[in-house]
Amino acid sequence: MKFSIIKKYSVLLIFVFSFFSHSSFAKESHVELLKPKWTFDGFFGKFDRASLQRGYQVYTEVCASCHSMSLLSYRNLGEPGGPEFTEAEVKAIASKIEVQDGPNAEGEMFVRPGKPSDRFKKPYPNENASRTANGGAYPPDMSVLVKARPGESNYIYSVLMGYEEKVSEHIKLEDGVYYNKYMSGNKIRMSKPLSEGTVNYTDGTKSSQEQMAKDVVHFLTWAAEPHLEARKKIGFKAVIYLLILTILVYFIKKKIWLRVEPKV
Amino acid sequence: MSDDTSKSKESFEPVHTNKTGGSPFTGVVGWIDDRLPIIRMFKHEYLDFQVPRSLSYFWSFGGILTICLILLIITGLSLGMHYKPDAKYAFESVEKIMRDVNFGWLIRYAHMNLSSFFFIAVYLHIFRSLYYGSYKNPRELMWLIGIFIFFLMMATAFLGYTLPWGQMSYWGATVITNLFSAIPLVGESVVTWLWGDYALGDAALNRFYVLHWLIAFLIVGVVAFHVIALHIVGSNNPSGIEPKDTRDTVSFSPFTTSKDLVAMLVFLLIFVAVMMYAPNYMGHPDNYIPANPMVTPAHIVPEWYFLPFYAILRSVPDKLMGVVAMISSIAALGLLPWLDFSKVRSSVFRPIWKQCIFLFVLDFFVLMYIGGAPAEGIYLIIGRIGTAFWFAFFFILAPLVSLIEKPLPMPQSIHEFEEWKKQGKLKTIKLFNKNK
Amino acid sequence: MSENKKDKSTRRDFLTTVTATVGAVGVGAGVLPIITHMNPDSSVKALASIEVDISKVKEGQEMTVLWRGKPVFIKRRTKEEISKAQQVNMKDLIDPEEDKKRVKKEEWLVVVGVCTHLGCVPIAGKGDFNGWFCPCHGSHYDTSGRIRKGPAPTNLEVPQYEFVGSDKIKIG
Numbered sequence: 001m002k003f004s005i006i007k008k009y010s011v012l013l014i015f016v017f018s019f020f021s022h023s024s025f026a027k028e029s030h031v032e033l034l035k036p037k038w039t040f041d042g043f044f045g046k047f048d049r050a051s052l053q054r055g056y057q058v059y060t061e062v063c064a065s066c067h068s069m070s071l072l073s074y075r076n077l078g079e080p081g082g083p084e085f086t087e088a089e090v091k092a093i094a095s096k097i098e099v100q101d102g103p104n105a106e107g108e109m110f111v112r113p114g115k116p117s118d119r120f121k122k123p124y125p126n127e128n129a130s131r132t133a134n135g136g137a138y139p140p141d142m143s144v145l146v147k148a149r150p151g152e153s154n155y156i157y158s159v160l161m162g163y164e165e166k167v168s169e170h171i172k173l174e175d176g177v178y179y180n181k182y183m184s185g186n187k188i189r190m191s192k193p194l195s196e197g198t199v200n201y202t203d204g205t206k207s208s209q210e211q212m213a214k215d216v217v218h219f220l221t222w223a224a225e226p227h228l229e230a231r232k233k234i235g236f237k238a239v240i241y242l243l244i245l246t247i248l249v250y251f252i253k254k255k256i257w258l259r260v261e262p263k264v
Numbered sequence: 265m266s267d268d269t270s271k272s273k274e275s276f277e278p279v280h281t282n283k284t285g286g287s288p289f290t291g292v293v294g295w296i297d298d299r300l301p302i303i304r305m306f307k308h309e310y311l312d313f314q315v316p317r318s319l320s321y322f323w324s325f326g327g328i329l330t331i332c333l334i335l336l337i338i339t340g341l342s343l344g345m346h347y348k349p350d351a352k353y354a355f356e357s358v359e360k361i362m363r364d365v366n367f368g369w370l371i372r373y374a375h376m377n378l379s380s381f382f383f384i385a386v387y388l389h390i391f392r393s394l395y396y397g398s399y400k401n402p403r404e405l406m407w408l409i410g411i412f413i414f415f416l417m418m419a420t421a422f423l424g425y426t427l428p429w430g431q432m433s434y435w436g437a438t439v440i441t442n443l444f445s446a447i448p449l450v451g452e453s454v455v456t457w458l459w460g461d462y463a464l465g466d467a468a469l470n471r472f473y474v475l476h477w478l479i480a481f482l483i484v485g486v487v488a489f490h491v492i493a494l495h496i497v498g499s500n501n502p503s504g505i506e507p508k509d510t511r512d513t514v515s516f517s518p519f520t521t522s523k524d525l526v527a528m529l530v531f532l533l534i535f536v537a538v539m540m541y542a543p544n545y546m547g548h549p550d551n552y553i554p555a556n557p558m559v560t561p562a563h564i565v566p567e568w569y570f571l572p573f574y575a576i577l578r579s580v581p582d583k584l585m586g587v588v589a590m591i592s593s594i595a596a597l598g599l600l601p602w603l604d605f606s607k608v609r610s611s612v613f614r615p616i617w618k619q620c621i622f623l624f625v626l627d628f629f630v631l632m633y634i635g636g637a638p639a640e641g642i643y644l645i646i647g648r649i650g651t652a653f654w655f656a657f658f659f660i661l662a663p664l665v666s667l668i669e670k671p672l673p674m675p676q677s678i679h680e681f682e683e684w685k686k687q688g689k690l691k692t693i694k695l696f697n698k699n700k
Numbered sequence: 701m702s703e704n705k706k707d708k709s710t711r712r713d714f715l716t717t718v719t720a721t722v723g724a725v726g727v728g729a730g731v732l733p734i735i736t737h738m739n740p741d742s743s744v745k746a747l748a749s750i751e752v753d754i755s756k757v758k759e760g761q762e763m764t765v766l767w768r769g770k771p772v773f774i775k776r777r778t779k780e781e782i783s784k785a786q787q788v789n790m791k792d793l794i795d796p797e798e799d800k801k802r803v804k805k806e807e808w809l810v811v812v813g814v815c816t817h818l819g820c821v822p823i824a825g826k827g828d829f830n831g832w833f834c835p836c837h838g839s840h841y842d843t844s845g846r847i848r849k850g851p852a853p854t855n856l857e858v859p860q861y862e863f864v865g866s867d868k869i870k871i872g
Contacts, residue, residue, distance in 0.1 A: 043541065071356065071359045071363070072363075073743070073746070075742075075746050076363070079742070115751075116746065117743070117746040117747055140553075141554075143359065144359065144552045145552075147544060147549060147552040148549050148550065148552035148553045149549055150549050152549075184562075224552075226363055227362075227363075227369045230369075231369065231370070231373075231540055231543075232540065232541070234370070234540065235536070235537070235539075235540025235541055236540075238536045238540060238729075239533065239536060239537050239540070241722075241725075241726060241729075242529060242532055242533040242536060242726070243533060244722065245529060245719070245722050245723060245726060246526065246529040246530055246533055248715070248718065248719040248722060249522070249525050249526050249529055249719055249723075250526050251715065252522060252715055252716060252719055253522040253523055253525070253526050255715070256518050256519060256522045257519060257522075257523075260317060260514055260519065338734060339734075342733075342734055342737050342738075345737070345738065346737075346741075360741070360743065363742075364741040364742045364743040364744075365737050365741040366733070366736045366737050366739055366741060366742075367732075367733035367736060367737050368737060368741070370733050371733055371734070371737060
């Protein structure tokens with residue numbers, strides 16, 4: 001009889017274990033990721049607007065020359081739950097870039113300044129052009145990049161902080177390949193993008209490597225999950241509601257079953 | 265007054281095709297019920313229906329599965345109004361749903377996580393049937409219909425997962441459709457026929473979309489048969505003893521309905537918590553990378569609910585035999601009513617079979633873990649042992665145990681079973697049964 | 701006897717009423733997204749207003765733009781067209797409306813180019829009233845876009861618009 005209890009618990013353990021293990025095979029190097037505190041973590045997670053705006057600045061000045069974010073539109077920058085730039089600021093940001101439109105009445109394509117409804121401008125027209133310009137490597141689109149990597153925000157942050165000067169002897173790096181402690185496979189074809197002072201923050205925040213990495217990852221997380229705040233807020237209300245309803249229904253059930261139990 | 269002599273000797277059977285009437289209801293309700301007796305049918309089948317009083321919460325999964333199915337269809341219909349089944353636009357259209365459509369993110373995450381929870385519920389539902397012998401006479405056909413539903417569920421889930429057209433969608437579909445090439449002689453042609461092209465692409469995506477809808481609705485139809493069969497043979501119960509008199513039963517409503525409602529709400533609570541706080545936990549990050557026919561991900565992994573069968577598939581070195589093993593591992597369930605010929609239904613009274621079932625469950629989880637691991641080294645060895653045990657459970661243990669096992673002393677009726685439980689004479693699975 | 705039994709099991713007490721109400725709220729909240737997702741999504745709403753550059757439209761000329769999926773005629777009227785529109789007797793109109801109520805700056809007429817009869821797009825410069833003519837069922841509109849002859853019941857719709865600077869109008 002004791003044996004069956006052990007078995008029952010080992011079943012439970014295996015179940016729990018297998019639930020948590022499925023992601024571990026994806027990481028080839030078992031290095032613990034850096035895990036900074038994010039304001040969007042936890043049951044009551046929220047985005048920090050200032051951080052998002054700084055992160056957008058980092059994206060535009062450092063990343064956007066190679067990485068597209070083509071699933072976002074400029075108007076997203078003004079929508080609630082995100083960086084929440086003002087309508088005027090969004091219009092200004094959009095109008096700085098040029099967009100191809102058309103055909104016009106004469107049948108020709110033409111170029112015009114951007115509008116808030118336009119998608120973020122791509123640095124290259126397509127993947128092939130991107131690869132040609134980057135020595136065969138393809139800087140991935142960043143619209144959902146955070147969700148496309150195991151470890152999500154922590155992974156991206158770790159990679160940005162994970163460039164190391166000293167590389168151990170037995171790792172051979174080809175031309176244009178760099179060593180990164182946290183990148184899966186440890187090799188990355190992007191050179192270190194962030195160093196102290198790379199960006200001059202308009203709000204005066206000190207632009208240390210750590211600060212810029214945090215801000216840009218914050219921004220990328222919002223870009224991948226623009227409705228995160230609404231989701232967590234509604235989620236909290238829904239869970240509390242269901243908890244209350246379940247307790248109420250449970251008491252009704254108990255009351256109903258009282259009619260039967262004594263009979264036996 | 266002359267008779268027609270040719271007809272005078274014949275008499276004709278009076279025929280009364282009009283079955284109108286007989287409704288116990290009055291008014292408009294009675295008027296409808298007289299002509300289409302669904303209201304008295306509903307009362308008979310869902311209100312007054314006598315159901316064993318000893319049912320534990322393990323019996324609530326049928327209702328939970330129905331709720332899941334309804335919600336999957338509603339969210340699926342909503343998604344379908346925005347999704348574009350074109351290889352160029354599919355990934356983007358899903359992101360549009362997530363970003364632009366009002367509450368699109370909620371509907372998408374709900375649909376995605378519901379399909380996982382659908383499988384959690386079905387595995388618990390099947391476990392209940394295994395442990396309590398619900399597959400035995402007279403419920404064999406219900407069991408077979410259930411296995412058919414399970415196959416349909418897996419097909420629907422597989423097809424649905426391809427629709428976002430991410431890397432895992434693409435490569436998982438490529439691997440699984442390529443399995444058909446294992447069919448001797450016609451294999452390659454079948455694969456090309458499935459794809460409508462020489463590789464998985466737009467043609468396949470379009471038809472997978474249509475088939476996903478079709479099979480989902482087929483499930484509804486087959487579930488109807490499953491439930492109709494249930495209302496003929498009646499529910500099993502933890503004692504495995506059939507109800508004999510009203511001391512053994514309660515009316516379905518309000519007793520089982522209130523109990524089912526509690527179970528559904530607890531299930532919903534867990535589902536909503538996961539959906540809102542860890543919506544991508546049961547998925548795979550690679551599916552947020554748009555499908556690329558030129559680049560294969562490092563590890564192609566199906567969704568978690570397929571992992572045990574994926575492990576079985578990869579355990580067998582031969583491609584065709586691997587496919588046969590995978591399909592027969594599920595089909596073997598169908599043979600259980602005849603492989604296990606013990607006259608005792610419930611494992612509560614079957615000490616050896618109970619252990620076998622727990623080992624089987626353990627095996628299921630071990631295989632699930634192996635399915636997510638690379639198919640090499642120690643993982644492959646364990647996978648093969650697990651596969652061997654799986655088949656041994658059906659073809660060796662089931663008949664052997666039914667032959668040699670001495671069941672524990674059994675009560676005479678359900679109400680006596682309840683009595684024994686109160687006296688602590690029985691060990692039932694306490695986790696889900698608080699009937700004290 | 702069966703009445704009593706039914707009475708007992710369907711007796712509504714406080715707990716049940718409260719629970720049912722709480723439950724109904726949840727069902728309502730759950731149904732809401734299923735209905736609202738069909739409303740225009742935010743990418744559609746972003747295009748709900750457009751800004752049009754009217755600097756190149758000369759006097760007597762007209763441009764057509766697409767707004768919310770429909771054509772909008774933007775006409776720069778000549779002095780003759782304006783006076784003709786203003787001098788029409790209200791009694792002669794099928795849908796009486798003064799011209800000055802249909803324009804913000806009398807030089808510019810902005811109307812939705814969809815015939816109010818059954819939705820065809822009227823042709824400019826045709827018809828008996830120097831405005832537009834709808835070829836589908838023969839409705840004639842004047843230089844203020846008002847229906848003068850034919851089956852259409854009302855004047856061409858004037859959308860919500862405003863002048864932005866000297867050379868742009870924002871429609872919607």
